[in-house]
Amino acid sequence: MSLTTAHSVVAPSANAKLIAGTIIVAYALISIVPLLWIFATSFKTPPDSIAYPPKIVFQPSLEGYCNLFTTRTRQTPEYINSLGPATGFCDETVRKRNMVIAGPSNFMPRFVNSLIIAFGSTFCAVFLGTLSAYGFSRFKVPLADDLLFFILSTRMMPPIAVAIPIYLMYRELGLSDTALGMILLYTAVNVSLAVWLLKGFIDEIPREYEEAAMIDGYTRLQAFWRTVLPQATTGIAATAIFCLIFAWNEYAFAALLTSGTAQTAPPFIPTIIGEGGQDWPAVAAGTTIFLVPILVFTILLRKQLLRGITFGAVRK
Amino acid sequence: MLNRTADSVARATPEPLARKVRGISDKGLAWLFISPTILLLLAINIFPLFWAIYLSFTNYRANRPNEVVKNVGLANYKRILGDQDVWIAMQTTAHFVFWTILLQTLIGFTLAWLIDRKFRGHAFWTTIILVPMMLSPAVVGNFWRFLYEPQIGLFAYAISFVSGIPPTDVQMLSNVSLAPWSIIIVDTWMWTPYVMLICLAGLRSIPEYLYEAAEVDRASNWRQFWSITLPMALPFIMLAVLFRGIENFKMFDMVTLLTGGGPGSTTEVASITLKRQAFESWRTGYSSAFAIILFVAVFGLANIYVKALNKVKQR
Numbered sequence: 001m002s003l004t005t006a007h008s009v010v011a012p013s014a015n016a017k018l019i020a021g022t023i024i025v026a027y028a029l030i031s032i033v034p035l036l037w038i039f040a041t042s043f044k045t046p047p048d049s050i051a052y053p054p055k056i057v058f059q060p061s062l063e064g065y066c067n068l069f070t071t072r073t074r075q076t077p078e079y080i081n082s083l084g085p086a087t088g089f090c091d092e093t094v095r096k097r098n099m100v101i102a103g104p105s106n107f108m109p110r111f112v113n114s115l116i117i118a119f120g121s122t123f124c125a126v127f128l129g130t131l132s133a134y135g136f137s138r139f140k141v142p143l144a145d146d147l148l149f150f151i152l153s154t155r156m157m158p159p160i161a162v163a164i165p166i167y168l169m170y171r172e173l174g175l176s177d178t179a180l181g182m183i184l185l186y187t188a189v190n191v192s193l194a195v196w197l198l199k200g201f202i203d204e205i206p207r208e209y210e211e212a213a214m215i216d217g218y219t220r221l222q223a224f225w226r227t228v229l230p231q232a233t234t235g236i237a238a239t240a241i242f243c244l245i246f247a248w249n250e251y252a253f254a255a256l257l258t259s260g261t262a263q264t265a266p267p268f269i270p271t272i273i274g275e276g277g278q279d280w281p282a283v284a285a286g287t288t289i290f291l292v293p294i295l296v297f298t299i300l301l302r303k304q305l306l307r308g309i310t311f312g313a314v315r316k
Numbered sequence: 317m318l319n320r321t322a323d324s325v326a327r328a329t330p331e332p333l334a335r336k337v338r339g340i341s342d343k344g345l346a347w348l349f350i351s352p353t354i355l356l357l358l359a360i361n362i363f364p365l366f367w368a369i370y371l372s373f374t375n376y377r378a379n380r381p382n383e384v385v386k387n388v389g390l391a392n393y394k395r396i397l398g399d400q401d402v403w404i405a406m407q408t409t410a411h412f413v414f415w416t417i418l419l420q421t422l423i424g425f426t427l428a429w430l431i432d433r434k435f436r437g438h439a440f441w442t443t444i445i446l447v448p449m450m451l452s453p454a455v456v457g458n459f460w461r462f463l464y465e466p467q468i469g470l471f472a473y474a475i476s477f478v479s480g481i482p483p484t485d486v487q488m489l490s491n492v493s494l495a496p497w498s499i500i501i502v503d504t505w506m507w508t509p510y511v512m513l514i515c516l517a518g519l520r521s522i523p524e525y526l527y528e529a530a531e532v533d534r535a536s537n538w539r540q541f542w543s544i545t546l547p548m549a550l551p552f553i554m555l556a557v558l559f560r561g562i563e564n565f566k567m568f569d570m571v572t573l574l575t576g577g578g579p580g581s582t583t584e585v586a587s588i589t590l591k592r593q594a595f596e597s598w599r600t601g602y603s604s605a606f607a608i609i610l611f612v613a614v615f616g617l618a619n620i621y622v623k624a625l626n627k628v629k630q631r
Contacts, residue, residue, distance in 0.1 A: 012433040020430040020435050021437070024427065024435070024438065024445070028441045031447075032444055034460070052473075053483075054468065054469075054473050147350070151357060153615065154361040156562055156611070156618060157361070157566075157611050157614075160594065163594075164607060165364030166360070168367070169367070187360075188357055188361055250452075251453065251569035256591070256595060283459070290455060294452075309510060309513065310514060313555060314552065
């Protein structure tokens with residue numbers, strides 16, 4: 001088989017490969033420019049970030065990161081001179097602009113909220129999803145196809161349409177603007193993805209493993225725990241990352257259902273304002289910190305990506 | 317004591333019965349495993365949906381919870397179908413969905429076809445291309461606003477550099493005729509990799525021997541493309557279109573952060589209209605009815621489309 005493909009008459013010619021490669025590399029480079037630009041902007045000073053023509057070569061500065069993590073007030077030069085020596089790098093940078101640090105900004109708490117809500121909901125969704133997927137994969141469930149379709153269809157609703165009754169319901173239950181409320185909601189949204197993906201992964205594990213374990217005296221539950229779960233770790237990990245990315249990136253529910261204590265990073269980042277408009281280096285710094293985990297996950301996931309984005313419909 | 321008795325009984329009995337005594341029956345286990353998920357979805361998705369259906373027949377306003385709720389019958393639905401703004405929002409959405417899907421399919425399929433030439437390093441460059449689709453749409457919308465800024469924005473600068481138009485005149489977000497295209501460009505930038513990845517799977521699923529047979533028959537490259545490549549990849553392309561169609565019909569986050577529906581209402585897609593009605597004008601009953609109409613539309617269109625997709629698959 002491999003011999004026939006190696007000598008295949010239809011292998012692309014060297015020329016075709018060269019042209020294809022050039023176009024793809026060009027597209028990849030152009031499409032990555034906006035991201036590189038944000039990354040670069042996070043290391044610019046505010047004047048550099050809005051310079052014309054846009055500055056490609058610039059003196060790197062951490063001012064954007066300082067501004068991201070602090071709130072500042074403008075003071076007279078006399079007042080600033082009357083203060084003692086600057087206590088740190090950010091303090092010094094800020095004083096050069098005639099400002100003093102008033103306190104920490106809301107970025108850290110919002111970032112921590114994102115972490116808690118994303119990890120909390122991912123854990124719940126994967127836990128519930130694994131159990132259901134195993135149930136659908138191994139047992140004759142009456143109306144299985146209808147139930148699976150029902151689980152998927154909950155994902156077709158526009159988020160704003162779901163948010164209206166959820167908003168009212170959470171107001172009644174006291175879940176508005178709480179991490180618990182957001183975890184419940186994201187779990188419900190993600191569990192459909194988790195069930196569909198994990199069912200695909202578990203379907204691929206031969207039943208014989210469990211049957212052998214059960215002949216050895218394990219109960220069904222023990223067989224599930226000791227043979228199926230270890231086999232499904234890759235699938236579970238990939239599913240977890242997909243759920244994590246969704247919860248991490250989600251904006252609509254977060255913007256409508258949280259306002260303060262439980263607000264996540266996506267609705268917060270666009271609200272970072274400096275004096276006289278948006279503080280772009282600080283926004284870029286927040287964006288960079290927010291995006292780095294996603295970049296790492298994308299690289300880890302690249303082999304499972306296709307499956308994840310099609311709800312397991314395309315497995316390659 | 318009791319346990320030991322049960323265990324010895326279990327050991328003595330034949331297999332299926334033994335399993336029942338020692339553990340839970342398979343059927344019980346199946347329900348035990350599946351019901352938590354179903355219960356959660358009933359509580360967080362289905363119960364609210366029925367609540368929304370109920371509200372859609374009332375004049376309820378969420379910002380006045382103490383007012384008497386009146387049943388208004390089908391009045392909300394009638395008003396929506398006669399509302400000029402709703403129809404404009406639907407047209408804006410249709411324009412957005414049509415052009416994003418067309419561009420993403422064309423570019424995505426072309427990229428997939430090129431990557432399938434398997435030049436050296438194609439795996440690495442594919443991963444680079446995939447990055448935009450993994451990002452948060454809201455954060456993407458926000459930073460593209462920076463790139464689109466006239467004069468200081470990189471996009472405006474690049475356009476003026478290439479075309480010679482003064483960079484202050486490249487007003488992507490504030491020009492009424494350009495703003496709808498600004499959201500299409502960002503969406504295409506972000507989601508073309510998605511279509512590309514699915515198309516690539518389609519291309520890789522085509523067995524090599526089909527091309528070999530065509531080669532033996534001296535079919536031209538052009539003919540091979542139209543008779544083998546495209547028909548074989550079509551179910552995959554249609555699947556990508558389905559997923560993108562549903563997602564873009566629901567589009568909210570990226571557009572909200574990029575244009576907020578403006579200038580005027582030129583980029584106000586259906587979800588943004590819905591959000592304004594529900595959470596700014598607080599017409600809860602009216603917006604619930606609108607939400608139901610949108611949901612029925614997505615659901616209905618998706619169902620018809622899936623039927624068509626299955627027909628193509630069976631061919």
